[in-house]
Amino acid sequence: MRKKEEFESSRLLDFEFRQRARATRLLARWVGCDEAALVRDIASFGEQELIEKVAAGSGRSLSEVAAEYSRCRTLARQQLIEERGDPTPYRLG
Numbered sequence: 001m002r003k004k005e006e007f008e009s010s011r012l013l014d015f016e017f018r019q020r021a022r023a024t025r026l027l028a029r030w031v032g033c034d035e036a037a038l039v040r041d042i043a044s045f046g047e048q049e050l051i052e053k054v055a056a057g058s059g060r061s062l063s064e065v066a067a068e069y070s071r072c073r074t075l076a077r078q079q080l081i082e083e084r085g086d087p088t089p090y091r092l093g
Contacts, residue, residue, distance in 0.1 A: 015080060015087040022076035024050065027069050031058040 021039055028035040031054055055065040
């Protein structure tokens with residue numbers, strides 16, 4: 001049972017990381033900045049800090065960037081589900 005729990009946790013963390021990286025890449029394309037550099041920043045910044053950094057660097061409002069990032073996360077999730085399957089945990093029972 002513990003092995004199954006570890007597997008599920010690992011699988012969900014992997015999906016969340018991929019979603020965040022892809023959403024950040026989509027956001028970088030939207031503002032026209034270096035995708036690779038912004039994706040590297042996800043290791044150093046939380047989501048809110050990253051949004052603030054993009055807003056400050058692009059001259060766009062914080063609310064505009066936050067709304068676009070939310071849209072990018074949704075799109076990234078849809079793309080990953082199509083590619084890798086639904087991340088909904090399997091029942092452990």
